[in-house]
Amino acid sequence: MLTGPVAPAGNSRRLHRVTDSSSSTSSPRRVAVAGASGRMGHMLIEAVRAAEDCRLAGALDIAGSPAVGSDAAAFLGVNSGVPIVADPREGLKNAQVLIDFTRPEGTLAHLAVCRELGVQAVIGTTGFSEAQKAEIAAAAKDIAIVMAPNMSVGVNVTFKLLEMAAKALSTGYDIEVIEAHHRHKVDAPSGTALKMGEVIAEALGRDLKDCAVYAREGVTGERDPSTIGFATIRGGDIVGDHTVLFAGTGERIEITHKSASRATYAQGSLRAVRFLAGRQAGLFDMFDVLGLR
Numbered sequence: 602m603l604t605g606p607v608a609p610a611g612n613s614r615r616l617h618r619v620t621d622s623s624s625s626t627s628s629p630r631r632v633a634v635a636g637a638s639g640r641m642g643h644m645l646i647e648a649v650r651a652a653e654d655c656r657l658a659g660a661l662d663i664a665g666s667p668a669v670g671s672d673a674a675a676f677l678g679v680n681s682g683v684p685i686v687a688d689p690r691e692g693l694k695n696a697q698v699l700i701d702f703t704r705p706e707g708t709l710a711h712l713a714v715c716r717e718l719g720v721q722a723v724i725g726t727t728g729f730s731e732a733q734k735a736e737i738a739a740a741a742k743d744i745a746i747v748m749a750p751n752m753s754v755g756v757n758v759t760f761k762l763l764e765m766a767a768k769a770l771s772t773g774y775d776i777e778v779i780e781a782h783h784r785h786k787v788d789a790p791s792g793t794a795l796k797m798g799e800v801i802a803e804a805l806g807r808d809l810k811d812c813a814v815y816a817r818e819g820v821t822g823e824r825d826p827s828t829i830g831f832a833t834i835r836g837g838d839i840v841g842d843h844t845v846l847f848a849g850t851g852e853r854i855e856i857t858h859k860s861a862s863r864a865t866y867a868q869g870s871l872r873a874v875r876f877l878a879g880r881q882a883g884l885f886d887m888f889d890v891l892g893l894r
């Protein structure tokens with residue numbers, strides 16, 4: 602949910618003032634990556650290094666991580682000259698924008714320093730509480746932020762398909778969101794599944810908080826037709842699968858997205874980095890970046 606205090610409606614979200622001449626399109630954007638030794642951190646470092654219009658300018662990892670002190674591109678067998686550091690001020694001092702795929706508490710700690718230093722942020726982390734989302738919205742009063750639970754183009758187009766399907770199937774169809782991820786994922790349901798639920802609930806004029814069912818066990822009684830159910834699967838190396846089932850009488854519609862590689866999230870993050878160039882403040886999401894709003 603990106604509609605916090607700074608994101609009330611329409612164009613008021615889009616604060617386009619250009620204040621940083623170093624963010625012109627001609628010089629590469631200086632990008633720092635948090636969670637540098639994580640699954641997404643590696644993907645992002647590789648993608649930033651491969652992009653002609655970006656330059657790796659910092660790498661962060663949590664204090665105590667064995668990666669701290671090593672070169673950010675060592676996993677590629679390359680010496681990038683960018684060390685992984687634990688101190689956010691050190692890691693962000695040369696950066697114009699931070700890409701953060703870590704954990705909610707890490708992202709918020711990094712964001713406080715971004716705000717202090719005027720560094721923009723692309724946030725892919727999921728699992729934020731409502732209070733934590735409000736903190737991000739507050740930071741967006743001072744810096745420009747793109748935050749999305751899924752940076753892939755396909756998933757964001759899927760959100761649009763779901764909006765249309767939910768409106769067309771608003772009565773007589775039971776709605777269930779089913780997601781599957783790798784065994785290492787720590788939050789459930791996935792941020793993407795929750796966003797799918799929010800998109801559908803909004804299209805139906807409902808509030809997900811009032812109609813979500815996250816677990817069923819024992820004698821549950823019959824299904825309440827106004828609910829949106831969630832089912833979570835965790836196993837192996839599944840990158841990320843999401844299906845929304847609209848189950849009617851005599852037919853079922855399933856809208857599915859499957860990720861086969863994390864590269865799609867990294868490429869989406871770079872699109873967000875480019876989108877942010879020249880923006881002073883505001884909270885944006887991938888609909889803004891991809892022109893899907």
Ligand SMILES: NC(=O)C1=CN([C@@H]2O[C@H](COP(=O)(O)OP(=O)(O)OC[C@H]3O[C@@H](n4cnc5c(N)ncnc54)[C@H](OP(=O)(O)O)[C@@H]3O)[C@@H](O)[C@H]2O)C=CC1
Binds near residue numbers: 639702726750
């Ligand atoms: N928006 C999107 O498109 C996507 C979002 N995600 C989300 O990104 C996040 C990261 O996913 P993934 O890369 O698979 O996870 P990993 O666990 O592989 O990586 C997380 C990284 O963050 C570090 N970290 C953990 N806690 C903190 C902290 N408190 N402060 C700073 N750094 C910390 C980890 O260090 P250590 O290993 O030492 O703990 C690790 O380097 C998750 O929330 C996931 O849901 C993932 C893919 C796509």
Ligand SMILES: O=C(O)C1=N[C@H](C(=O)O)C[C@H](O)C1
Binds near residue numbers: 727750793840
């Ligand atoms: O943790 C992951 O891996 C993923 N997390 C995101 C989420 O929670 O939706 C996006 C993607 O599904 C992969």
